[in-house]
Amino acid sequence: CQAAAQKFTGGIGSKLCGTFIFKHEILSFVSFSRLNEAILPHAIICYFNALLFFTDLLPALNGDAKTMNFLQEVVDIMLAYIVESFDRSTKVIDFHYPNELLQRNNWELSDEPETLDDILISCRATLKYAIKTAHPRYFNQLSTGLDMVGLAADWLTSTANTNMFTYEVAPVFVLLEYVTLKKMREIIGWQDGRGDGIFSPGGAISNMYAMLLARYKMFPEVKEKGMSSVPRLVAFTSEHIYVYMQFSALMTDYAFQSHFSIKKGAAALGIGTESVICIKADERGKMIPSDLERRIIEAKQKGYVPFFVSATAGTTVYGAFDPLMAIADICKKHDIWMHVDGAWGGSLLMSRKHRWKLNGVERANSMTWNPHKMMAVPLQCSALLVREEGLMQSCNQMQACYLFQQDKQYDLSYDTGDKALQCGRHVDIFKLWLMWRAKGTIGFEAQIDKCLELSEYLYNKIKDREGYEMVFDGKPQHTNVCFWYLPPGVRYLEDKVEKMKRLHKVAPVIKARMMEYGTTMVSYQPQGDKVNFFRMVISNPAATFEDIDFLIEEIERLGQDL
Template sequence: MDILLQYVVKSFDRSTKVIDFHYPNELLQEYNWELTDQPQNLEEILMHCQTTLKYAIKTGHPRYFNQLSTGLDMVGLAADWLTSTANTNMFTYEIAPVFVLLEYVTLKKMREIIGWPGGAGDGIFSPGGAISNMYAMLIARFKMFPEVKEKGMAAVPRLIAFTSEHSHFSLKKGAAALGIGTDSVILIKCDERGKMIPSDLERRIIEAKQKGFVPFLVSATAGTTVYGAFDPLLAVADICKKYKIWMHVDAAWGGGLLMSRKHKWKLSGVERANSVTWNPHKMMGVPLQCSALLVREEGLMQSCNQMHASYLFQQDKHYDLSYDTGDKALQCGRHVDVFKLWLMWRAKGATGFEAHIDKCLELAEYLYNIIKNREGYEMVFDGKPQHTNVCFWYVPPSLRVLEDNEERMSRLSKVAPVIKARMMEYGTTMVSYQPLGDKVNFFRMVISNPAATHQDIDFLIEEIERLGQDL
């Protein structure tokens, strides 16, 4: 316990490193990580714990901006410890009575926030947004062709799913896993801000139907991974209604904005979706993992996935069997992911989550306002970011005098990787970078940790300039 608490304290200490980086071969050579035949003593076990945390990334550090999941909430952490202490499974009420009820209550509240009347519908916590998105694809297919459950893909026509070219790769992974195939996922064009273009979506649906294919799913994104873009959900919903297609909204990253009265308008139309992915472990700061798949039609998930295992789901139990939720999941063993969200909600209230969300969005706008006209910075797209994603190039002095041509782009593409490597070696901060389409490597800054401040944003800018001025 002392080791864990010391690590927590260090995670909030700005004088400590975000990372004590070593190359893989160095760590492999420096420590003996091999599993042993004989047990080790307590002192050695504690040393392994200390070593593991010494080289772990401090994802709760206020200057860690690398991923969508950041921050370290003490209530959520305590809830995770309690969950591990209880060490139970989520398939029946008889072995997880409180956790099953909390999942019921929490999912209902999330559906109410989405805008489904009375919180009606269904849902489940899954092992991450990728699996939640795959659930949506699975259920949409079953809704249109229930016979696929017994007879497989050979019994159905060629199915086509549509999603934006900026959407998460999990849509293609899901199609591959379900036997639909990645070629059956059509990528829809986006505008310069990364939003799906509805006219292109409708055009591609018509093309698919003319070829004899069956459009069965449109997955819109509310908060894309790189740009933080929100697809025009109302327009997408109109198209899905017109062509009778299941509408899914991947709000893994952007779903948290539903907690904010100031920002929830960005998801206008989400209430018309048939299913929604929402990851509280991202923008809401709940410890990993905590991902929910919400479905508007009650009972559909159960019909799609149930296998009636008689050794778990006996029909003559002495309580309400609707609380034996495990048969609607693909998993048998399922981790308790709800308690940390529920306990944080009780500790913070909806108003606390709203303040958290609003602060992170304000910090992103603060960064944008500083760098948009600052020498040495170029924005990847025009205009204020919709989410906390701020995408930019840092242009070192040596490149500022060059014309905007292929040579400049080639040299600029090497800047972000070098600065990122230096960040990690110094351990001062971390920000992600990537190319996208015809755009060479750029920084993607994201903020989901409410412990960050304006001073941390100022530090980031100064650190980028310090580490990149000689390039």
Template sequence: MSHISSHNHSFQSSAPCNNLGFLQKNNNLEEKISSFKERSSKDLLDNSDRDSRFRRTETDFSNLFARDLLPAKNGEEPTMQFLLEVVDILTNYVRKTFDRSTKVLDFHHPHQLLEGMEGFNLELSDQPESLEQILVDCRDTLKYGHNQYLSHLFFNQLSTGLDIIGLSGEWLTSTANTNMFTYEIAPVFVLMEQLTLKKMREIIGWPDGEGDGIFSPGGAISNMYSVMIARYKFFPEVKTKGMTAAPRLVLFTSEHVSLIQHSFPHENIPLTCLVCFTRGRVIPADLEAKVIDAKARGCVPMFVNATAGSTVYGAFDPIHEIADICEKYNMWLHVDGAWGGGLLMSRKHRHKLCGVERANSVTWNPHKMMGVPLQCSAILVRERGVLSGCNSMCAGYLFQPDKQYDVSYDTGDKAIQCGRHVDIFKFWLMWKAKGTIGFEQHIDKCLDLSHYLYTKIKGREGYQMVFDGEPQHTNVCFWYLPPGIRDMPDGQEKREKLHKVAPKIKALMMESGTTMVGYQPQGDKVNFFRMVISNPAATRSDIDFLTDEIERLGQDL
């Protein structure tokens, strides 16, 4: 099924895989490290695994099909050749991604892709395709999926870039292909999750990192956990009797929070939006007035969401002042740090979340500001017991308490999901590889860059900031006024013209494929640019290029 060329290139010649005898059986960390360091790298490389005998060969994939791969008989050789061919495609893609001469994007409209691009056919059929075609499909997917999302010139989204260690972690996770359900099926990942969550709670400032938590598929779901836990804490009988067991509950959040709004509609609870500053921060006095009003209407104020890093403005709510109100009125304080939580890793910037240690729960998405590949979101809870109390089904048919190991490590009873994807490993591996200080440097660098952009355009001709003062996060929100609009008198006509500028500039950017930045309207504000920086590959010259592009493309609008 495959032919071996005369020049057998050795793909695998030197790497130890299973042979860990060189590491002393020794539980003392210091000694372990020193014994590890004493081994020369040569030992590691020469100590090759006898099983690591795989050699890359030229293989004819046109007559091979998925059914010829493992577990098929004699499937090992085609499987290895196929996987290495895939890796070849992927490593080439990685190299191109970081090549600064690569275009940010090569845009095709939906109908163009659907009609088929140079043989790229998305339709599914009854019969299998050859592995050769599958490899072509993989290349085409990357080609037409374009790599702007990873580019240093892509400023469109909160999560950007590609971390090589995180990528390796994802490759390993998918190879292990397990599930966070119980300790017995994912022992190492379950322990990594436990240790990492504890470390995050220590960084939040909860004594000894005590508390609980879990990784969820994203910020919206983490925030939903917080609402469920709060409701269970105050009205546990809701779990069995439904909402008739509780009075009318009121939740409070600011109006500039996307994630919490995404989660609240699924709760049958009236939602009160708070009045905000122009910079999107909750006004504590307004919060307290609304709490008093809710009580007067016979409702029970139960939950306040303080946002640490709002989606558009990157605003941080004043947590201490909100915590005072929560304590006074016995409400649950949740801090949505999906976007801003990463700043806790920075000694320079963590003061923006001052008071977070008073929260009852915190959402923190390492997949946003910390550069961890999507998905990686944590919900952290200060009080032990409420998370599993809220979600446990006492489902003996799922989780057996009579197993032979300590089942307190099983996480299934805490989760709203049954099968739960392993999101922890890539994050744990990045933390190992960068250290806490590596994340700090990443955060500081991104905030430095946004400060550079802010100081550059503040007061520059043609630019107008959306809110006054230094941005708290990497979000820099601004209008660009083309020369033809600059001198128009304020009024509806100018607003209408300005509203169209950002969409036009973005469309031109996408056509020329140079860079990409987001825009949106907000409240009574017409479309403005929102620049966000979370990619460590970005530089000051990229920022300069962006503003040059905006000015170039916007010149004649």
């Protein structure tokens, strides 16, 4: 290493060169061996910060060195946490109930300042009790994993600390959003990547923005006059778009249907949840087009105006892809806005092997696509893509006062502040853009293909294994693998009612034990008349075949006595 550096330094003295190398050695030394916590007395580490307060940091006069030192300490804490997160021998979570966690640290806010040393202690405590979302065995959510380039980009975004509304205050980020959205539209298949779009604070908001656009497109007067000026509007979506969340699996079987983003949007927009019509799904969770058309005709007969169909590309629980081509035909025939909620499944467009599952998406009017899910971009990163140009602006801008606009050389497509309900927007673009540069499209493709391969491996492993039952037949289309594990004590029960009652309690108990041991985390939920089942999803690029094997062994180890 030192030799290599010397080769490059040429004429520069050895001291300088040695210094540089030394820095890297020390870094490895301190953070890898976690010496700063284990061997070196805490007092040394804190020496610089124990007597310092925030007032000693920049912009304080001569605050440079103290600031660098403080930030470097925080970085060292984070680097140690990162390395630990990827280490399979560490716990995914060190779980405690709220009241217990409240007592394990002082989290209160007071009038008086704390020393920087106390601040570092708070940083350590926060990470100690955090869930390690980067852990290769963390499968609990649709967003898992921690990408190192994405993380670096997010740190840099925080450092730039600006807002997305104009080119003036965020020149580079506005430009990168423009470049990236265009690329995403090309991938969808819109000619020359034309159209519009925006990064929004999550899939639910992206879906609501789409609904807002669809309504405005059909009845622009609604903006000024409200819903009372238009006939009764109805929207359609699959009955399968429920999102279930568990609140603390340690609570045994407490499940909760969290939201229904299309219904939430309809409630907010003054359309009303009763005007969202749920279309039947087949046994794989895909919307049945004939039922969609039947319900559209039915609504029209009642005098209602169908204005919005939200097809789902990748449902939360089953990972089902609605048949977009057939839905596009129906939307075209009845002149209805077609939206594709690809929050979870949209990223499959990056894969030449799997993108056929979204065939027809190019015919949609809008699409939600969350790179923070299947592309493992750090949270939050959700895009709404819109086919028609200019619509977002006219839908969301207020009476613009152009009185003073005399010079139009400036390309307004770079000013995004008026395209959405928000005025300022958080900078969510840089992490996606930088990751795309680091991986290339083929890198994202490989990452996605690998996750799907892992889920196929899991499916093949358990589909005929004793003690397992699949929730639906056939190979999953996304990485969602839904299954029951039946412990021996449940497996052979003959009373079907009793069997279901017992089975319903199995997944929650196993999950609770997973969290107690901290070995892995996977989600479970009931759906319709189906009792609690595991929903495995794989979006974590750190996961391997061995981790899948481990999960199955762990489920059996923790559940065999139930």
